[in-house]
Amino acid sequence: MLKSLFVSNYALIDQVEIDFSNGFSVITGETGAGKSIILGALSLVLGQRSDVSVLKNKEKKSVIEAVFNVEGYGFEEMFDNEDVDFEIETTIRREILSSGKSRAFVNDTPVNLGFLKEISSRLIDIHSQHQNLLLGESAFQLTVVDTVAKNDTVKDRYKADFKTFHSLTKKRKELEAQNDLLKQEADYMQFQYVELEQLKLVDGEQGELEQEREMLSHAEEIKSNLFANVEILNGESTALISSLKDVSKNLDKVSAYISEGEEWSNRVESAFIDLDDLVKELESKMESVEHDPSRLEYVANRLDQIYALQQKHRVDSLSALIEVRDNLALRLQKIASFDEDIVELNKEIEKALVGLKISGQKLTKTRTKVIASIEKQIVGQLVELGMPNARLVVDRKDLVEFAENGIDDVNFLFSANKKGELSAIPKVASGGEMSRVMLCIKALLSVSKGLPTIIFDEIDTGVSGEVADKMGQIMQEIAANIQVISITHLPQIAVKGKYHYKVYKKDSKTDTHSSIERISEELRVTEIAKMLSGSNLSEAALSNAKELLAQSNR
Template sequence: MLIELSVRHFAIIEELTVPFDKGLTVLTGETGAGKSIIIDAIGLLLGGRGSAEFVRHGESRAEIEGLFAINKTHHAVLKASELGIQVEDELILRREITSQGKSICRINGKLVTLGILREIGQSLVDIHGQHEHQSLMQPDKHLGFLDSYASKELKSTLHEYQHLYETAQKISTQIRSLSENEQETAQRIDLLRYQLDEIEKAELKPNEDDELDLDRNRLANSEKLYTLLRESYERLYGDGRGLDIINESAANLETASELDQDLKSLHETVNSSYFIMEEAAFSIREKMEQIEFDPDKLELIENRLAEIQQLKRKYGSTVEEILEYASRIEEELDSKLNKDDRLQVLNQKLEAVLLDLEVEAEALTKIRTQAAEKLTESIHEQLRALYMEKTIFQIDFKNRSSIEKKGLAAFSSKGVDHVEFFISTNPGEPLKPLAKVASGGEISRIMLAIKSIFSAHQGVTSVIFDEVDTGVSGRVAQAIAEKIYTIASGSQVLCITHLPQVAAMADQHLYISKQESKERVSTSVTGLVEKSKIEELARMISGVEVTELTRKHAHELLDLASQHKQA
């Protein structure tokens, strides 16, 4: 749920911090006070489209921050964890929009892209307004709703289907690659043959270039190396040289240790050093004898390294990469040279996978059809509670093209079903796509009926209704109020409303107003308690002048709401 929203320098909001509670929170106030601006701020926080126009005049940037309490198994937590964002039981979403229109997005303090903010944000909150139908009004999203409703029954079958679908796509890609233009295939074969021949003629060996580099370095510096070794050897070995001096020192320490036993270990150290240095001198002499002075060999190495470098420029940055490339093109060449045989094998594989795919697709259709029947019954039940007992709701499974004719094209990543919600609101009228239902009041009730069922299946922590109750009154308004409260029992609900019946059901009532100071307008939010709540409900009832009669009516609405909550 959304625990707190902070907004600074956004539209007519100077600075605002709004805490939110569980259950139903309603936002009311005069037209133009800034109710929808608060919802706009939440929409931007969830990844909505922003622009410099949202920044309050005279400020450099607008800042919006929201604190959400969240279950650790929620999609948003799993996604954030994949991105390396530390999450306990809270998420902090933050978005800044500069006066130049640039967006800066953060989740728990870590910079993220707008796309990531949108993916996580929209899994937390579902915003729905009368004219912003969102996914419910988009036919291509209806299958997702149905699958969400039947998620438990679909899970294993859908997983198996999608695995087969990915396999079929890979095989189909291979077939398309082999079935390309004959001229292009012939040109590709010539190129592959040339490249493979060039690499094979080089007879490369793993790590050959590294070994040649070492050999070249030794040969190129052989004269200098010989001089250094010779001088080192001569300083150690010979009359009056290093070893003689150490030997004399050891002899002196031996005589001294006979006079002072404490010097014995020192004598042994120097004496051991003599033998170690003598062994080193012999090793230096052996290395001197092994040094090659071979300009011809050096030239051969240089030529070989130049050849390898030429191949690197074409086929890989290392000898290993060149050999790997040769292996790949050899396989591709073999595939193209044996194209007909390969195509036959692949087509047989694809045919077998498509048969399995069709079986799984039929299983998906069966599960969805059964779920659609249950969902339809549930929606009819919800509509009856909203005084739409004569409304007919139907989930339409559109005809799909023949699998035999279209092959893999008949399938999608979710099966072969194309689902759309249809509805008829009056007896004798034909069923029409839900997206084309025109009446605002009908849209409000249909949407609430469906949201009542889907809010739990969508996994969102909060649902926002922005004036979705427009166009209704009387007993329908009371039914909508009760339905919104029912949704709030399973999800946090924030609702902008002009209906006193809805406002009376609130667990938290926030009054939005605007003030003018220093020739600037700013918005403020006030939490209403019992007395002030009655005054606001009376204002909503009367519209102009609050009287004792409207206050009494407001009090009655609160009593009725309280009775409904306790029922």
């Protein structure tokens, strides 16, 4: 339940702090006094968006802070998932900065607006006049039936089955569309694949072929230079390697007399070994290099084929060309295996459809089961609210196709007159009649939904007299289970409240301020009297106000 509300620098409010209690509270005040401002401020801590226009003083931030008792409403896991400390008395704070940006906190932990909205959906229901329009929306009507049916578990099972079925049918459509497209290109893809596959491409061979082509193209030059080097190193004329043997012998003769001699000798020995190995490699390579025109032609032709295909497929490497070939193979395989894939997918869809039908029928059963009680309770209360001929029928039909929320098309059909034709509520109901229907629905939901708090923002529009008195009684009945706050302009409802708050406006020389306070029983008599007769109080009005208050407390 809502324990308190603190508002500063918001619209016409400098600063107010209000404590609320359980049961039925009413908020009254003259038109324009700021009742809607209080509600607007509360909506911010419940996750609604705002901007800098709400600031009374544009140079200061606005702070709205609400304290809720959340004991027993299962918020622990939700708070833990968001790394927010759980407190039985949870504080939600919203700050609107002068820059227009806003910040939100739950128990002093920064949170996003999505989290605030998630909390508020389980904490409070604010009914404003425009919500009466929901009476004509099938989605709202279905929500009413589901709330009374308390079928969350069954509905969640259906939604999971629907998601599975929808995902599989979507996959089939995509597969069919993809296959149609691939079939249009199948012949050309097959031609491209064969063209690439016939080359038997091997990753890395392009570099090897390019190197071999260079060697074959310059075979004579390579052999000539290699032979020259062998002659220099080991030929009879120069015999560099033989000379190194002589150098090594000469160093051996003096190594006993100079300290560097042994090291020099070792270095010459190492050079001798390296050069000897080099000569052997040069001779081997010289023998292997042959001028082979046929091999050169083969290498050049293969490289030309590779280059041409790289250009054709707009790639710059052999590995990329191999990837093109493999992708073509996969796409061709998809075409070949399409029939098998569709058969398997259809089996999955059929299985999912069976499950969906079962869960859909179970969901329909939960809804059908409560329809009669919904009709009976709403019509019974409408009779008490001065509509003796009211009829309300919850019309349920099967949908042609499965939908996200089930296989049920639910419509509330209404008539206020004995012989009136049943039709959609907004088409046949006046503003006052819609207010009464909505109050009855809210009374129904308040018991079933289990919300801690409900706020009625002038739900009494278009009614008066005995009807207003009965609306107040219904709100009292709802308040026996949850906290009810009603913003009202009718004395018949105001006297029903256990607690009475007054919103008022003050004008200074430079500014206008709105504020709110809980009023005493004595001041309450005066306030009710003003609601009855206007600002010119009479003894009759005061006496009437006392009588109304006395009757409401019996």
